[in-house]
Amino acid sequence: MIGRKILSVVAIMGLGIIVGLANNASIAFADEAERRAKDPRNKNYVVGEKKSGYVYMTSQTRDMQDDDFENSGFPWVDQGEEIWNKKMGTVGKACASCHDAASKSMKGVANTFPRYDAKTKKMIAIQAFLNRHIIDDMGGKKMKWESDGMMGLVMYVKLQSRGTPVKSIINDQNRATLAPFLAKGKKFFEQRRGLLDLSCKHCHEDYAGSLARSNVLSMGMPNGFPTYRLKWQKPGTIHRRFSGCNKNVRAKPYKRGSEEYTNLEFYLMQRAAGLKWETPAVRN
Amino acid sequence: MKFSKLIYSFAGLMIGTALTIGLSAPSDAAEFDLAKARVGDGIPKSLTGKPGNAKKGRSTAIHRKKGNCLACHTLPAPEQADHGNIGPDLRGVASRYKPAELRLRLVSAKTLNPDTIMPSFHLKTGYHRVQKKWQGKTIISAQDVEDILAYLVTLKEK
Numbered sequence: 001m002i003g004r005k006i007l008s009v010v011a012i013m014g015l016g017i018i019v020g021l022a023n024n025a026s027i028a029f030a031d032e033a034e035r036r037a038k039d040p041r042n043k044n045y046v047v048g049e050k051k052s053g054y055v056y057m058t059s060q061t062r063d064m065q066d067d068d069f070e071n072s073g074f075p076w077v078d079q080g081e082e083i084w085n086k087k088m089g090t091v092g093k094a095c096a097s098c099h100d101a102a103s104k105s106m107k108g109v110a111n112t113f114p115r116y117d118a119k120t121k122k123m124i125a126i127q128a129f130l131n132r133h134i135i136d137d138m139g140g141k142k143m144k145w146e147s148d149g150m151m152g153l154v155m156y157v158k159l160q161s162r163g164t165p166v167k168s169i170i171n172d173q174n175r176a177t178l179a180p181f182l183a184k185g186k187k188f189f190e191q192r193r194g195l196l197d198l199s200c201k202h203c204h205e206d207y208a209g210s211l212a213r214s215n216v217l218s219m220g221m222p223n224g225f226p227t228y229r230l231k232w233q234k235p236g237t238i239h240r241r242f243s244g245c246n247k248n249v250r251a252k253p254y255k256r257g258s259e260e261y262t263n264l265e266f267y268l269m270q271r272a273a274g275l276k277w278e279t280p281a282v283r284n
Numbered sequence: 285m286k287f288s289k290l291i292y293s294f295a296g297l298m299i300g301t302a303l304t305i306g307l308s309a310p311s312d313a314a315e316f317d318l319a320k321a322r323v324g325d326g327i328p329k330s331l332t333g334k335p336g337n338a339k340k341g342r343s344t345a346i347h348r349k350k351g352n353c354l355a356c357h358t359l360p361a362p363e364q365a366d367h368g369n370i371g372p373d374l375r376g377v378a379s380r381y382k383p384a385e386l387r388l389r390l391v392s393a394k395t396l397n398p399d400t401i402m403p404s405f406h407l408k409t410g411y412h413r414v415q416k417k418w419q420g421k422t423i424i425s426a427q428d429v430e431d432i433l434a435y436l437v438t439l440k441e442k
Contacts, residue, residue: 195403195418197394197411202401207370212355214366252413 035059041066047274051208053227053283056218061230065282073155073228073235073280076148080156083149090139095153102160110161110277112169114266116177123181123262126154127237145256151226151235158226158279166223168273178266185267188260194251203245215284220245222268224281235280238265316406316426318392326384327391331406336430338438345432350424353432356402360439371402376441386436390429405429 036042036055041062045052054062064070084095084102099105110126117124124132127145130153134140143150170178189200203212204220211217225238239261243253254260321327330336345351346361353359356370377386388395393402404410405423424432 191412193412195411195414195421195423197403198401207401210370211366211368212370213368217370246413247415250415250418252415 032058044276050221050272050275051219052221052223052275052278053218053281054224054278056209056216057282057284061282061284065278065280071228071280071282072230073226073282076152076226076228076235077155077159077280078152079148080152080154083153084156088138088140089134091137093138102156106157106160108161108164110158110279111164111167111269114262114269115169116174116181122259123266125239125257125262125265126157128257128262130154146237146240151237154237155226155235155280158277161277162279163276166269166272166275166277168270170270181263181266182270184260185263185265188264189267194246194249196249196251198249200245220268221272221275222265223272223275224278224283226279227281227283229283231284238268316391316408316422318395318407321391322388322395323384325388325396326382327387328384330430331387331391331426332430334430336427336432336434338431338434341428341431341433341435344424344428345435350428351405351432374436374439376439378437378439379441383433383437387429387433390432390436 036057036059039059039062042055045054054065057065064072068074081102087094087097096102113126113129114123115129116122117129127150130150131142135142143153170182192199192202200220203217208217208219222238225241226235227238227241228235237256239256239258242261242264243256246253316331318327321329321331342361345353345359346364348355353374354361354364354367356368358367358369358373358375360375361367381389389402391406392404393400394404403423406426406429408420408422
């Protein structure tokens with residue numbers, strides 16, 4: 001009888017410790033969540049229901065993004081600027097030879113990709129567009145999608161749109177042409193896939209803001225790409241991100257630059273309209 | 285090394301054959317049939333024909349490459365950091381559901397809620413673009429289902 005009592009007292013003490021621990025963890029989380037929610041910087045990253053990935057990052061990661069000297073994406077931007085100014089290919093011209101200062105000529109350009117390509121009658125992402133431009137018009141060599149050079153050039157071009165709003169490129173003239181690509185992108189976003197049988201929408205709409213273990217699920221917005229990711233220790237394109245999210249649900253990814261990913265990117269861009277460009281964003 | 289592997293797979297083959305020939309004990313080797321196993325809102329019978337092991341179930345539930353339940357749920361596992369909050373807290377879940385109901389939720393949560401984010405842990409088919417290494421597989425085995433269930437059954441409201 002007494003033995004049993006002692007046992008249950010021990011059990012209750014044990015329980016107390018366990019409950020205490022769980023509470024501490026949730027308090028720490030609640031603190032960080034509250035700090036995030038009250039950060040005055042949020043107002044620049046939320047438009048109506050739409051939230052940039054920035055809103056879900058820790059204060060430390062935000063600080064990194066906000067300071068160009070701390071922002072680890074800038075070495076790639078610098079490399080991109082060098083490429084912009086360097087003569088390349090058999091034609092012997094640099095990007096700057098035709099486009100002058102990127103700060104003027106490339107402002108707002110981030111917005112216009114992926115765009116409709118009349119030649120292939122498909123959507124084309126900025127990387128594929130630049131490669132064709134470099135090969136066909138400059139007599140240069142193809143750069144790999146995820147190479148430092150291509151990434152840097154894209155980041156440098158997109159940086160010129162930083163702070164400007166993402167705008168939908170769909171208008172009355174092109175609606176009929178673009179609608180099928182938009183529909184395909186949306187379908188991809190909402191389709192369950194992989195052995196875990198999850199859609200993008202499950203994580204990035206239905207449960208945005210929830211915790212998947214230590215990750216706060218964001219709305220999966222495209223406005224910071226190529227993004228410097230602390231986990232990768234380098235920047236990555238949005239197609240790399242798609243591939244990662246596909247593999248995480250044990251689904252077969254598509255190739256970077258594939259029609260599927262390009263349409264998906266196009267859909268995400270239209271879905272993000274109103275948020276501001278952040279390239280080079282910093283994410284956990 | 286290779287030789288012992290061969291023996292194992294040979295033994296596996298024999299067991300597999302024995303099963304298909306006529307032993308009726310349910311097992312991983314036998315094809316699991318949800319439509320047959322389901323009764324109302326539950327699966328009343330053990331998938332292995334035996335009760336599971338709660339202690340093993342706890343570690344399988346927590347294991348990131350197996351149950352990974354903590355991705356979405358809180359469990360009474362204070363030694364583990366970062367429990368998810370996508371799904372309900374599972375502390376006390378056995379006071380809310382009968383074992384048969386918990387088993388169906390583990391095997392195929394979509395049977396009860398077609399839109400749910402919770403994966404079907406013991407269904408092989410009905411998927412889109414599964415990575416090659418996972419094709420024809422379930423997330424966890426019948427034994428794992430029974431072990432996790434044995435663990436969940438211990439999660440009674442205090």
